[in-house]
Amino acid sequence: MADTLRSDWLTTGPKVKQFEREFAAYVGAPASLAVSSCTSALHLALLTFGVGPGDAVLTTPMTFCSGVNVIEHVGARPILVDVEPDTLNIDAARAEEALKKLSKEREGVRVKVLLPVHLYGHACDMEALLKLAEEYGLEVIEDAAHALPAKYKGRMIGTPIETSKGRVLSCYSFYAIKNLTTGEGGMLAGPPELVEDARIWGLHGMSRDAWKRYGAEGSWHYEVIRAGFKYNMMDLQAAIGLHQLKKLRGFHARRREIVRRYNEAFSPLAQFQTPVERPEVEHAWHLYVLRLNPDCFQLSRNQFIEELRARNIGTSVHFIPIHVHPYYRDKYAYKPEDFPVAYREYQRIVSLPLSPRMTDADVTDVIEAVYDIVARPHGGSRAA
Numbered sequence: 001m002a003d004t005l006r007s008d009w010l011t012t013g014p015k016v017k018q019f020e021r022e023f024a025a026y027v028g029a030p031a032s033l034a035v036s037s038c039t040s041a042l043h044l045a046l047l048t049f050g051v052g053p054g055d056a057v058l059t060t061p062m063t064f065c066s067g068v069n070v071i072e073h074v075g076a077r078p079i080l081v082d083v084e085p086d087t088l089n090i091d092a093a094r095a096e097e098a099l100k101k102l103s104k105e106r107e108g109v110r111v112k113v114l115l116p117v118h119l120y121g122h123a124c125d126m127e128a129l130l131k132l133a134e135e136y137g138l139e140v141i142e143d144a145a146h147a148l149p150a151k152y153k154g155r156m157i158g159t160p161i162e163t164s165k166g167r168v169l170s171c172y173s174f175y176a177i178k179n180l181t182t183g184e185g186g187m188l189a190g191p192p193e194l195v196e197d198a199r200i201w202g203l204h205g206m207s208r209d210a211w212k213r214y215g216a217e218g219s220w221h222y223e224v225i226r227a228g229f230k231y232n233m234m235d236l237q238a239a240i241g242l243h244q245l246k247k248l249r250g251f252h253a254r255r256r257e258i259v260r261r262y263n264e265a266f267s268p269l270a271q272f273q274t275p276v277e278r279p280e281v282e283h284a285w286h287l288y289v290l291r292l293n294p295d296c297f298q299l300s301r302n303q304f305i306e307e308l309r310a311r312n313i314g315t316s317v318h319f320i321p322i323h324v325h326p327y328y329r330d331k332y333a334y335k336p337e338d339f340p341v342a343y344r345e346y347q348r349i350v351s352l353p354l355s356p357r358m359t360d361a362d363v364t365d366v367i368e369a370v371y372d373i374v375a376r377p378h379g380g381s382r383a384a
């Protein structure tokens with residue numbers, strides 16, 4: 001970091017190149033492009049696949065808005081598919097139903113991309129989704145904002161699955177609270193020819209990037225071949241990212257340890273449902289999302305959050321489903337029940353504090369606060 005500040009490069013330069021190389025090697029991706037955020041990576045992925053007006057993108061309502069906003073930015077239509085009750089990831093069976101229905105009913109809409117989100121850091125059912133992509137000729141953009149370092153069937157998210165045709169782009173977030181952070185930042189990973197195309201979109205649509213232009217081997221000449229965007233990462237951010245990458249294993253081990261303690265404490269309580277980790281998945285544990293069992297708990301989710309807040313425990317809700325937000329609700333005339341699983345689960349989820357910086361005492365504080373709430377008369381019974 002200090003050497004970057006002293007060097008001639010503050011913005012995109014050698015540290016970014018090194019970070020791209022080391023990150024790609026870490027996740028097993030053939031190539032990667034460092035960008036300003038996961039949102040810009042998702043936008044670039046759509047541009048690279050040529051998604052535009054008349055196209056549709058299949059994705060999940062259970063996500064952060066940015067992955068759906070960028071579909072709107074390119075003039076395409078998001079088509080939401082309800083989620084699996086256990087993982088809250090896009091349901092491949094429902095995605096297939098939607099694709100069958102669309103191919104029969106709506107000649108005007110061409111579904112071009114499948115955009116699954118590895119929610120909370122739990123990998124989606126990629127085998128089923130990639131099979132669908134192949135069958136229906138779809139490109140795949142995986143939102144891996146939460147999924148570092150997640151594995152599916154022994155492979156890191158980002159490592160190509162041999163059976164797929166390789167048209168998968170993976171988008172990561174290095175936002176402040178993510179498993180690896182550069183303050184703000186993101187990465188796009190995938191096949192080299194696609195990543196190089198995204199690089200052009202991400203730096204003004206110029207045929208040569210600034211590093212090549214201003215570097216020793218570069219020249220002053222460049223051409224604008226598209227009306228691109230400015231999504232490049234700075235060397236300052238990459239310098240942080242390189243350090244974070246070295247610590248990622250340790251961070252992840254600490255997250256797992258905290259999750260183990262939470263699970264041990266909460267799984268005996270009938271009031272809660274603890275998160276799943278399917279056998280074929282290694283969870284990145286970006287978020288720990290507890291679900292309330294309303295039949296065994298007199299408090300609503302919102303009241304539970306307030307009770308935790310009163311005990312100095314900060315929580316959040318990930319996420320308010322896309323179809324409930326006014327922009328999408330009004331534009332597409334969605335009703336809450338259109339995605340019944342997402343809507344039902346939304347009402348009973350709460351994300352507990354989870355960060356590698358938490359001490360054992362911090363974890364104990366969270367557990368004790370939850371037990372204290374449950375033990376009170378309104379909290380319902382203790383028995384499992």
Ligand SMILES: Cc1ncc(COP(=O)(O)O)c(C=O)c1O
Binds near residue numbers: 038067143145146174
């Ligand atoms: C699932 C998901 N996708 C994308 C993003 C966007 O990431 P960024 O803030 O790096 O643009 C987030 C941010 O929290 C997210 O949770």
